[in-house]
Amino acid sequence: MAAFIIRRLVATIPVMLLVATGVFLLLKLTPGDPAGILLGPDASEERRIALREDLGLNDSIGEQYVRWLGNAVRGDLGDSIFLNKSVTSSLMERAEPTLMLTFFATLVALVVGLPLGILAARKRGSWFDVGTMGVAIVGISMPTFWLGLNLILVFAVRLKWLPVAGYASITDGNLWDSVKYMIMPGITLGVAQAALLARMTRSMMLEVLNSDYVRTARAKGVSEYRVVMEHAFRNALLPIINIIGLIVAALLGGAVVTEQIFNIPGIGRLLIQAVGRRDVPLVQGTVLIIATVYVVVNLAVDIIAAALDPRIRRA
Amino acid sequence: MQATISLDQVAIRRPSFMQKARRIASRHPNLLVGFILFLLVTIVALAAPIIMTHSPTLQNPSDRLLSPSREHFFGTDGQGRDVFSRTVKGSQLSLLVGVAVSVLTCIFGGLIGLVSGFMPRIDGVIMRIMDALMAFPSIVLAIGIMAVRGAEITNVVVALTVVNTPRMARVVRSVVQGTARTQFVEAAQSIGSSTPRILFRHISPNCLSPVIVQTSFVFAEAVLGEATLSFLGAGAPPDVPSWGGMLSESRVFLSQAPWTMLVPGAALTITVFALNLVGDGIRDLLDPKLRQR
Numbered sequence: 001m002a003a004f005i006i007r008r009l010v011a012t013i014p015v016m017l018l019v020a021t022g023v024f025l026l027l028k029l030t031p032g033d034p035a036g037i038l039l040g041p042d043a044s045e046e047r048r049i050a051l052r053e054d055l056g057l058n059d060s061i062g063e064q065y066v067r068w069l070g071n072a073v074r075g076d077l078g079d080s081i082f083l084n085k086s087v088t089s090s091l092m093e094r095a096e097p098t099l100m101l102t103f104f105a106t107l108v109a110l111v112v113g114l115p116l117g118i119l120a121a122r123k124r125g126s127w128f129d130v131g132t133m134g135v136a137i138v139g140i141s142m143p144t145f146w147l148g149l150n151l152i153l154v155f156a157v158r159l160k161w162l163p164v165a166g167y168a169s170i171t172d173g174n175l176w177d178s179v180k181y182m183i184m185p186g187i188t189l190g191v192a193q194a195a196l197l198a199r200m201t202r203s204m205m206l207e208v209l210n211s212d213y214v215r216t217a218r219a220k221g222v223s224e225y226r227v228v229m230e231h232a233f234r235n236a237l238l239p240i241i242n243i244i245g246l247i248v249a250a251l252l253g254g255a256v257v258t259e260q261i262f263n264i265p266g267i268g269r270l271l272i273q274a275v276g277r278r279d280v281p282l283v284q285g286t287v288l289i290i291a292t293v294y295v296v297v298n299l300a301v302d303i304i305a306a307a308l309d310p311r312i313r314r315a
Numbered sequence: 316m317q318a319t320i321s322l323d324q325v326a327i328r329r330p331s332f333m334q335k336a337r338r339i340a341s342r343h344p345n346l347l348v349g350f351i352l353f354l355l356v357t358i359v360a361l362a363a364p365i366i367m368t369h370s371p372t373l374q375n376p377s378d379r380l381l382s383p384s385r386e387h388f389f390g391t392d393g394q395g396r397d398v399f400s401r402t403v404k405g406s407q408l409s410l411l412v413g414v415a416v417s418v419l420t421c422i423f424g425g426l427i428g429l430v431s432g433f434m435p436r437i438d439g440v441i442m443r444i445m446d447a448l449m450a451f452p453s454i455v456l457a458i459g460i461m462a463v464r465g466a467e468i469t470n471v472v473v474a475l476t477v478v479n480t481p482r483m484a485r486v487v488r489s490v491v492q493g494t495a496r497t498q499f500v501e502a503a504q505s506i507g508s509s510t511p512r513i514l515f516r517h518i519s520p521n522c523l524s525p526v527i528v529q530t531s532f533v534f535a536e537a538v539l540g541e542a543t544l545s546f547l548g549a550g551a552p553p554d555v556p557s558w559g560g561m562l563s564e565s566r567v568f569l570s571q572a573p574w575t576m577l578v579p580g581a582a583l584t585i586t587v588f589a590l591n592l593v594g595d596g597i598r599d600l601l602d603p604k605l606r607q608r
Contacts, residue, residue, distance in 0.1 A: 014443050015443060015446045015447050015450055016450075018443060018444060018446075018447030019447050019450050019451070021447075022447060022448070022451075023459075026459055026460075026462070026463050027463070137588065137591055137592065137595070138584075138588060140591060141535075141584055141587040141588035141591050142584050142587075142588075143539055143542060143543065143580070143583055143584065143587070144543075145542075145543070145546050145559075145562060146562060146576075146580035146583065146584060149562065149565070149566065149569065149576045149580065150576075150577075150580070152569060153569055153570075153573050153576065157569055157570045157573075249452045250452065252452045252455070253452030253453060253454040253455050254454075256454060256455060256458065256547070257454070257543060257546070257547065260546075260547060261566075271455070271458060272458070272547055272548070272549070274462070275458055275461070275462040275547075275548075275549055276548065278462065280462070280463070283459060283462045283463075287451065287455055287456070287458075287459045290451070290452060290455050291450045291451045291452075291455070294450055294451070294452060295450050298450075
């Protein structure tokens with residue numbers, strides 16, 4: 001197991017290095033002089049030249065790259081142009097709402113997706129199965145932002161049950177207040193993943209339910225509940241854990257859109273604001289953080305899968 | 316009455332094209348429904364100039380936020396533009412981006428996958444680069460590219476192609492790796508066929524069905540991706556009617572004019588839904604092993 005973890009960790013290094021390189025190149029791909037973009041169109045020529053010197057833009061691209069990478073490894077992602085703050089501290093401030101949103105969306109995906117998938121497989125071919133899978137494909141096809149706007153229209157504008165948009169931190173005020181703001185965003189972001197998870201769970205369960213050991217279990221008179229939950233579901237769980245890695249990626253990306261719809265001051269909204277103001281260091285920092293989280297989650301998923309299944313460890 | 320029938324009477328009759336089509340349609344209702352819906356969207360996009368009742372871009376301040384009527388089927392938006400005509404016009408952009416991204420992704424993903432799968436020596440390097448590209452959630456990578464390239468339709472196509480290429484390359488690579496060890500490839504090598512000839516003549520036809528399946532999903536991803544980018548203001552320029560852009564503008568008028576949100580969103584959902592059905596259907600059709608049991 002230790003050998004597997006080390007091997008997997010080592011394999012992550014080149015990927016992270018390439019990710020960081022890609023993010024560094026983002027600034028280089030920007031047409032025009034980065035210093036000119038940072039200062040805006042009205043800046044004087046002297047200030048531009050001074051800033052080029054400050055930023056080290058006159059050094060060779062190799063030197064710039066090594067310096068940027070060295071700083072990034074130490075957690076220094078440069079300074080945001082518009083926020084007058086370091087990129088790292090801006091990201092820290094915005095982390096809580098995004099974590100909350102991802103948590104609620106994961107909750108929706110798991111609580112809705114897993115049981116529906118299991119039941120659909122169990123009652124394969126029934127109206128319940130056909131109906132659930134029909135709803136699932138609609139759920140996958142419906143764009144996050146349209147679902148979010150529809151929810152706002154029904155539950156906030158018409159019924160006035162929930163606030164239209166916004167965010168209340170869990171650190172101040174009561175718990176219900178912050179949960180109230182998270183219900184619609186959580187559903188918006190979670191539904192597509194719930195649908196995906198239901199489809200995957202169903203097909204995994206069907207595979208396992210047709211296996212010999214399930215027939216053996218039934219033959220020796222094990223109760224149906226135990227057959228489904230203990231014999232079948234446990235074995236179907238492994239591929240499902242792998243899918244959770246994909247789901248987290250979708251949630252991280254989806255958070256950008258969902259935060260925008262519901263005015264949630266998280267990392268995703270920060271990214272969009274940074275893009276709107278062409279705040280390149282902030283865009284770089286945000287993209288790098290999101291990619292890093294994704295890589296780490298996938299690493300964790302692989303290690304959990306290996307811990308559960310000796311075949312993966314030896315592969 | 317004849318007790319026996321001669322072979323002539325049961326002679327093998329090849330099913331006609333229509334018979335085959337009917338059989339596929341009855342066995343794969345998903346594919347049929349998806350195909351019909353997608354055909355409908357395509358017809359709307361192609362016939363847009365005939366179907367549109369108003370100019371999709373003409374602003375008319377006196378007609379702001381009118382509810383649906385005989386004059387404006389789906390009402391008007393915050394600048395007095397006809398929502399029906401804008402939605403019809405928007406289908407062109409969606410399909411244009413979808414087609415462009417699908418074709419480019421097939422070309423680049425296909426080539427990268429072929430080379431990577433057949434040449435183990437450079438496989439490691441190429442796949443690490445693909446892994447790195449896949450380490451970004453796709454919409455975040457697309458936003459990053461848009462941020463530096465600027466809001467233009469060509470940039471949308473570039474960004475979405477970059478995002479989708481690694482997945483296509485992976486699909487092709489896995490098929491190539493499976494095929495590269497078969498006897499017919501060995502035979503081709505032993506009679507001295509060149510590498511490009513082996514790749515394109517012997518190996519690539521085997522990739523066809525997984526590539527077709529993947530392409531329909533890439534198409535769906537591209538349509539959704541364009542709408543998402545435009546919704547976030549990092550996609551099509553503001554003066555081009557796009558479903559995502561319309562949805563973004565509709566947010567302000569949600570309580571007064573919900574039709575500005577409902578109509579383009581429904582069009583987008585139907586298109587993506589149709590493409591997902593087609594993708595699922597083609598997969599079931601081409602690969603019975605993967606069929607949903």
